[in-house]
Amino acid sequence: xxxxxxxxxxxxxxxxxxxxxxxxxxxxxxxxxxxxxxxxxxxxxxxxxxxxxxxxxxxxxxxxxxxxxxxxxxxxxxxxxxxxxxxxxxxxxxxxxxxxxxxxxxxxxxxxxxxxxxxxxxxxxxxxxxxxxxxxxxxxxxxxxxxxxxxxxxxxxxxxxxxxxxxxxxxxxxxxxxxxxxxxxxxxxxxxxxxxxxxxxxxxxxxxxxxxxxxxxxxxxxxxxxxxxxxxxxxxxxxxxxxxxxxxxxxxxxxxxxxxxxxxxxxxxxxxxxxxxxxxxxxxxxxxxxxxxxxxxxxxxxxxxxxxxxxxxxxxxxxxxxxxxxxxxxxxxxx
Amino acid sequence: xxxxxxxxxxxxxxxxxxxxxxxxxxxxxxxxxxxxxxxxxxxxxxxxxxxxxxxxxxxxxxxxxxxxxxxxxxxxxxxxxxxxxxxxxxxxxxxxxxxxxxxxxxxxxxxxxxxxxxxxxxxxxxxxxxxxxxxxxxxxxxxxxxxxxxxxxxxxxxxxxxxxxxxxxxxxxxxxxxxxxxxxxxxxxxxxxxxxxxxxxxxxxxxxxxxxxxxxxxxxxxxxxxxxxxxxxxxxxxxxxxxxxxxxxxxxxxxxxxxxxxxxxxxxxx
Numbered sequence: 001x002x003x004x005x006x007x008x009x010x011x012x013x014x015x016x017x018x019x020x021x022x023x024x025x026x027x028x029x030x031x032x033x034x035x036x037x038x039x040x041x042x043x044x045x046x047x048x049x050x051x052x053x054x055x056x057x058x059x060x061x062x063x064x065x066x067x068x069x070x071x072x073x074x075x076x077x078x079x080x081x082x083x084x085x086x087x088x089x090x091x092x093x094x095x096x097x098x099x100x101x102x103x104x105x106x107x108x109x110x111x112x113x114x115x116x117x118x119x120x121x122x123x124x125x126x127x128x129x130x131x132x133x134x135x136x137x138x139x140x141x142x143x144x145x146x147x148x149x150x151x152x153x154x155x156x157x158x159x160x161x162x163x164x165x166x167x168x169x170x171x172x173x174x175x176x177x178x179x180x181x182x183x184x185x186x187x188x189x190x191x192x193x194x195x196x197x198x199x200x201x202x203x204x205x206x207x208x209x210x211x212x213x214x215x216x217x218x219x220x221x222x223x224x225x226x227x228x229x230x231x232x233x234x235x236x237x238x239x240x241x242x243x244x245x246x247x248x249x250x251x252x253x254x255x256x257x258x259x260x261x262x263x264x265x266x267x268x269x270x271x272x273x274x275x276x277x278x279x280x281x282x283x284x285x286x287x288x289x290x291x292x293x294x295x296x297x298x299x300x301x302x303x304x305x306x307x308x309x310x311x312x313x314x315x316x317x318x319x320x321x322x323x324x325x326x327x328x329x330x331x332x333x334x335x
Numbered sequence: 336x337x338x339x340x341x342x343x344x345x346x347x348x349x350x351x352x353x354x355x356x357x358x359x360x361x362x363x364x365x366x367x368x369x370x371x372x373x374x375x376x377x378x379x380x381x382x383x384x385x386x387x388x389x390x391x392x393x394x395x396x397x398x399x400x401x402x403x404x405x406x407x408x409x410x411x412x413x414x415x416x417x418x419x420x421x422x423x424x425x426x427x428x429x430x431x432x433x434x435x436x437x438x439x440x441x442x443x444x445x446x447x448x449x450x451x452x453x454x455x456x457x458x459x460x461x462x463x464x465x466x467x468x469x470x471x472x473x474x475x476x477x478x479x480x481x482x483x484x485x486x487x488x489x490x491x492x493x494x495x496x497x498x499x500x501x502x503x504x505x506x507x508x509x510x511x512x513x514x515x516x517x518x519x520x521x522x523x524x525x526x527x528x529x530x531x532x533x534x535x536x537x538x539x540x541x542x543x544x545x546x547x548x549x550x551x552x553x554x555x556x557x558x559x560x561x562x563x564x565x566x567x568x569x570x571x572x573x574x575x576x577x578x579x580x581x582x583x584x585x586x587x588x589x590x591x592x593x594x595x596x597x598x599x600x601x602x603x604x605x
Contacts, residue, residue: 118412206449208445208447208449209449209451209452211407211410211443211445211449212445212449212450212451212511212514213451213462214407214410214438215405215407215438215442215443215445216438216439216442216443216462216465216514216515216518217434217435217436217437217438217439217462217465217466217518218461218462218465219435219465222461222465226451226453226461227451227452230451230452230453231452
């Protein structure tokens, strides 16, 4: 430890700058949380538990002069803030997206690294990065103009036969804007995140570990299953959580392809839906014209909820990773 | 004669002539990385059910020769192998050689323990199961007998479902030995298997190897001349990718034919 007198001016500046930089992320999260909570408080008072159980979310009659007051908070006549539709939509689309993206990314990358020559691998990796760089509004446009209609005409009708086993797959399939289309588009957006991480993880699997299996006459498939996958399991979990975070918060692409359902829960996987993020974007313009100001509070409450969900999934993920990596896996310990 | 610090009696090794009962025949073997030869035109025979130590200074190609025998170089980008290796009726480098059968019959133990990231029991059973060698309801017995054989049973019998990475380095290497023996190999390729282990475990593994000689042809790469002296029947001495001398252990350590061998044994080179 050096005492203050030993420090040069440069040291002091560096120390100050690093202290600021070190506290900045925490500070920003804290500031966000405080502002969101303060802005959301009126909506929390107005809605109470109905926020989590109600499916009717309406800003009320913004042109009327009559207001209603509940728990001391005034809102336009007819206003109700029940967010269940959006909560369900957020979880459903993001989880379906992961169910699609995880096997495709992990399987695809495993196939690439095990069976494709190295030079071609690098070329294909460039495309993966390009996929990650496509703006989400482009995904949304493509989803509604090309992907959704094609799926609704040619693919979804075939899926309805699964409806005999899993009722959610029963038709009607609609025009291609809805839960499934949103999930598929989200899935495609999440693939680069999980795939590029998986690729890095595979490079980290010790050659010695794989040689143990090869030297016992095991096939590539067996080596992958017995050695490689267990080594990267924790990392894939972490990458999936990263992808889930992206899917939870993705706004504009979902807004375009989700069909924007208000006030109704999806009755099958083709139904229109809305997520928390897409709803905030869709309603913000109207909310700003609310003369009582309560619509903005309601949207802030939605924002707060999304923040909490994101943080909780993040913490839960860390917990899972910690538990998994202290088990049968060599991750994080010397071998 | 200059046996140097190793001028101790060679214990049980009294053989004077090289064994004529050949298990492995290596013919004009060269291993190349690009144009550079790591192993240069080596021809050798390894005796049946004996322990042959492969010794030599760092970079002499010991491990490279060993890994050529079960075709591990196939999996290293940039490596190419020329020449022939035959193990019994297996022509190792023939285009229609069955690698699965080859590696079932030729086991390998590495410098550092590399257990699978699976339970202790599965470490033993996965390979025999893959090769269809585990009788129905016999997996538990197989597991126990192999762990008994390597002297690990008492240490792990209460945690067969646990992680092998909780074991000590020496125990992990014993587990890998049991895993190798589970396939009942004819040949065992050992690549400095004790170089990372404590003297006690090293001694334990050496005594196991001496016992295994009854049923397995053993090739052991070692940096440790004293170890070669303790356990080997024959010694192969390589330098810079070329074969210098192949002799019985007794002869190599006490009356080597080549000047470089005598210098190596006495510690003046290497």
